[in-house]
Amino acid sequence: MNNPQTVDVLIIGAGPSGSALAIDLVRRGLDVRIVDRSPHAFDGSRAKGIQPRSLEVLEDLGALDDVLAGGDLYPKLGLHAGPLSVPWKMFPHREATPDVPYPNTWLIPQFRTDRALHARLSELGCVVEFNKALTELTQDQDTVLAKVVGADGVEGIVARYAVGADGGSSAVRKQLDIGFAGTTDESDRVLIVDASVSGLARNRWHMWPGLGGKLIAACPLPDSDMFQWMVRLTPDETPPQEIGAIIDRIHSHTRNRHIQLHEIHWKSVFRPNIRLAKHYGRGRVFLVGDAAHVHTPAGAQGLNTGIQDGYNLGWKLGQVLAGADPALLGTYEAERQPIAAGVLGLSTEKWGGIAKLDPSSMKRGKDEQQLALTYYGGPLAPADGDSSTLHVGDRAPDAQLLGADGAETRLFNLFQGPHFTAIAYGPGAARDLELLDWPTTGAQLKRLTVGPAAGDGRAFSDHRNTLQSAYGLTGDTLLLIRPDGYIGHIATRDFRTTTQAAVRAMTP
Numbered sequence: 001m002n003n004p005q006t007v008d009v010l011i012i013g014a015g016p017s018g019s020a021l022a023i024d025l026v027r028r029g030l031d032v033r034i035v036d037r038s039p040h041a042f043d044g045s046r047a048k049g050i051q052p053r054s055l056e057v058l059e060d061l062g063a064l065d066d067v068l069a070g071g072d073l074y075p076k077l078g079l080h081a082g083p084l085s086v087p088w089k090m091f092p093h094r095e096a097t098p099d100v101p102y103p104n105t106w107l108i109p110q111f112r113t114d115r116a117l118h119a120r121l122s123e124l125g126c127v128v129e130f131n132k133a134l135t136e137l138t139q140d141q142d143t144v145l146a147k148v149v150g151a152d153g154v155e156g157i158v159a160r161y162a163v164g165a166d167g168g169s170s171a172v173r174k175q176l177d178i179g180f181a182g183t184t185d186e187s188d189r190v191l192i193v194d195a196s197v198s199g200l201a202r203n204r205w206h207m208w209p210g211l212g213g214k215l216i217a218a219c220p221l222p223d224s225d226m227f228q229w230m231v232r233l234t235p236d237e238t239p240p241q242e243i244g245a246i247i248d249r250i251h252s253h254t255r256n257r258h259i260q261l262h263e264i265h266w267k268s269v270f271r272p273n274i275r276l277a278k279h280y281g282r283g284r285v286f287l288v289g290d291a292a293h294v295h296t297p298a299g300a301q302g303l304n305t306g307i308q309d310g311y312n313l314g315w316k317l318g319q320v321l322a323g324a325d326p327a328l329l330g331t332y333e334a335e336r337q338p339i340a341a342g343v344l345g346l347s348t349e350k351w352g353g354i355a356k357l358d359p360s361s362m363k364r365g366k367d368e369q370q371l372a373l374t375y376y377g378g379p380l381a382p383a384d385g386d387s388s389t390l391h392v393g394d395r396a397p398d399a400q401l402l403g404a405d406g407a408e409t410r411l412f413n414l415f416q417g418p419h420f421t422a423i424a425y426g427p428g429a430a431r432d433l434e435l436l437d438w439p440t441t442g443a444q445l446k447r448l449t450v451g452p453a454a455g456d457g458r459a460f461s462d463h464r465n466t467l468q469s470a471y472g473l474t475g476d477t478l479l480l481i482r483p484d485g486y487i488g489h490i491a492t493r494d495f496r497t498t499t500q501a502a503v504r505a506m507t508p
Contacts, residue, residue, distance in 0.1 A: 007031045008321055010146055010159035012172050014128040015042065016110070016303050017289030018165025019117035021310030023061045026124045028318040028418045028443070033157060034126065035148055037133035037166070041118060044266035045109035045194045045221055045228045047303035049074075053370035053395065054304040055102035056485065057311050058116075060416050062123070066116035071108030072222040078204030080254065090205065098466035099397035100371065101412065109194070109221050109228070110303065137162065137175040139283050161317055162285045165310070168273055170291035176282045182275030182294075182344075187235040190272075193246060194265040196225045199258035208254045216253045226265060239269050272296040276340055280333035286313060293340035301343045304370055309336050315418065315443060315483035322442035323508030331379045339373055371395060375486060380505060389472030392490055396481045397470035401450065401460040409460075411467065414448060418483055420506075422499070424449045425467070426476030432495035433478060442508045443483055482506070 009025050011018045014036035022034045050058070050067060058064040077088040094103035118128055135154070136147040144162040148155050164172025173180060200206065202220040209215050214234070218227040231249060233239060240246045247261050273294040280287050289306025313332050320326050374394045377383045381393025390397075399411040415421050420443055424433040430449040438445040450460045450467060462468050471479065478499055480489040489502035 004156050004158045006143060006158045006160065007033050008160050009033075009317060010035070010144065010157050010162040011165055012036075012134050012146070012162065013165030013167060013170075013289070013291070014038075014114075014118070014130070015165060015167065015289065015306070016047070016113055016117060017306030017310045018163065019114065019121060019128070020057070020061060020063075020307045021163060021165065021288060021314050022126060023063070023117065023121050023124065024311060024314030024418070025317060026121065026126045027061075028314070030318060030321060032126055033129065033159070034121070035129045035132040035134075035157075037131070037171075039131045041111065041128070041130070042114050043111050044192075044268065045111065045226070046192065046268070047110045047113075048107060048219065048221070048228060049304075050106040050108055050113065051301075051304045051368060051370045052100065052102045052104065053373065054307050055106060056398075056412065057307055059102075059412065060485065061117075061120060061311075063116045063120040066119060067106065067108060067113060070112035070116060070223070071106045073104055074107045075203050075205050075220065078201070078206045080206060080208045082255075085204070085206075087204070098400045098464070099470040101398050101410065103369075105369065107219070107222060109226075113303070134166070134171045134175070137172060137285065139285060144284050160284065160321065163310075163313070164285065164287045164291045165289050165306075166291055168275070168290045168294040170287065172285065173277060173287055173291050176285055176287075178282060178287070179278035180275045181278060182273065184271055184273045184275075186271060188272050189233045189237075189239070190270045191229075191231040191233055191239045191246075191267065192270055193229040193231070193261075193267040194221070194226050195229060195243075195246075195261040196263040196265070197227045198225075198260050198262065199256075200227065210253065214253070216250060225262075233269075274344055276337070276344060280337055281329075286329070286332065288313060292336075293344060295344055301368065301370075305340055305343050308339075308370070308373075311484050312336055318418065319442045319507060323439075324442060324506065328506060334379050335375045338378075380482075380488065381486075387472035387477065387490055387492070388474055389470070390487060390490070392487050394487050396479075396485050396487050399462070399467040399470050400464055401467065402463040404459050414446065415481060415485060417446075419444045419446050420483055420488070421446045421448060421481040423467075423479040423481065424451075424477075424495075425462075425471075425473050425479070426451050428476040429478040429491070429495050432499075435496055436499060436503070438503070439508045 008030040009032050011022050011034040014034050022032050025032045058067050074091045077090045079086045079088050132148040132150040135149050138145050144159050146157045164170050206218045215232040217230040220227050240249050251257050275294045277292040280292050288309035295302040316328050375381045376391040376393035424430040433447050450462050478491040478495040482488040489499050491498045
């Protein structure tokens with residue numbers, strides 16, 4: 001085995017959660033390696049819905065353009081009952097607003113999401129190392145040693161921290177001996193098939209429900225001739241494997257022999273695992289995504305929750321590596337585990353409703369969009385800071401501001417990057433923001449003043465009152481926004497003193 005150089009962070013697993021985390025860490029200037037046991041990037045459509053909050057995350061990480069180019073809005077459902085097809089609006093279409101720039105769930109096969117993230121990671125100078133499987137993981141007080149096996153044999157990788165992003169059967173979680181409580185229903189299986197199809201309109205997400213929870217669904221995948229098919233199997237049914245048998249299974253259920261499958265690109269049998277890790281890490285090793293929580297596919301929650309796991313953990317790892325109190329890493333589990341528990345309940349309820357042919361289970365709304373998720377009341381968001389509309393720990397909304405040069409800009413454009421942002425609304429808050437101490441190491445602070453002041457290049461006016469409205473501002477206010485786009489502090493008095501106390505918990 002080699003005598004390895006120590007890297008800052010090793011990530012095991014290059015799906016959406018691991019790749020998003022890698023992007024966030026690399027853009028902070030950290031030395032990162034990301035390995036995956038698969039021989040190449042994932043080929044299937046599996047998790048195909050990107051929620052509005054995740055679109056905002058992907059914009060900050062620099063991967064949004066590719067994701068938007070590779071997808072589309074969801075079509076209406078087409079509910080088939082005999083010869084009839086009833087259109088059903090599963091996703092209410094919403095127009096963008098100043099505070100929510102991406103209000104609609106985005107339909108994109110997972111393989112395109114993965115490739116968009118990998119392309120962004122490559123732009124930053126980090127490449128996924130495929131065909132490297134974890135065989136052993138040990139740690140001491142200062143480092144983690146991972147043994148991986150690949151085409152060149154066994155390699156030892158030493159890292160200051162490691163992250164398991166290696167899916168529901170996570171080797172990292174098993175090495176850490178962390179419990180994964182929940183259920184797996186072996187009798188409830190779904191055959192998922194990506195196939196080139198003719199004889200079926202592409203302007204609908206087709207569903208053929210049946211009694212006893214029987215269901216076949218076919219969702220068109222954008223910019224292709226493919227549909228993602230979901231065939232709910234009976235408890236004792238052997239999943240059809242060959243294309244002819246799959247076509248026969250579809251014809252027997254749908255009674256539509258015009259449907260033809262011409263090529264199968266990927267297939268898998270899914271069992272609804274509903275599980276949550278007892279802990280999100282141990283020592284210097286953490287879990288993100290499916291390694292920490294697995295869901296039913298209903299509501300498009302798993303991939304999105306995993307991406308946001310990485311987004312929460314990334315800035316905290318960066319801060320601790322820069323000298324912040326390691327206790328900051330304890331807030332990762334404290335903030336993210338309750339979110340996953342809530343998402344598990346939501347997706348499980350939706351999945352059960354589909355089996356009962358409950359129309360409400362097919363509706364999607366604000367609960368699925370993840371815009372209202374909050375860390376309020378958690379270790380970094382004590383329940384004593386709020387405005388008239390927002391709490392500390394809430395998502396920081398977007399807004400339209402006018403710069404001193406007369407150019408309009410989005411607040412999210414000013415947030416973009418690995419820094420914290422402080423917004424001083426009004427002259428009193430602006431004076432204290434100038435005096436706010438900020439450490440020279442770790443994530444830096446972008447200071448924005450909003451109000452009548454102008455002329456220093458940092459001054460903006462809330463010319464349409466979109467900031468005032470979204471943030472519930474009624475007077476001078478100093479806002480501290482975390483690097484992951486959540487509100488770290490709201491001060492309406494004692495601006496400098498109270499903000500400085502909040503800063504200390506999150507910085508070196």
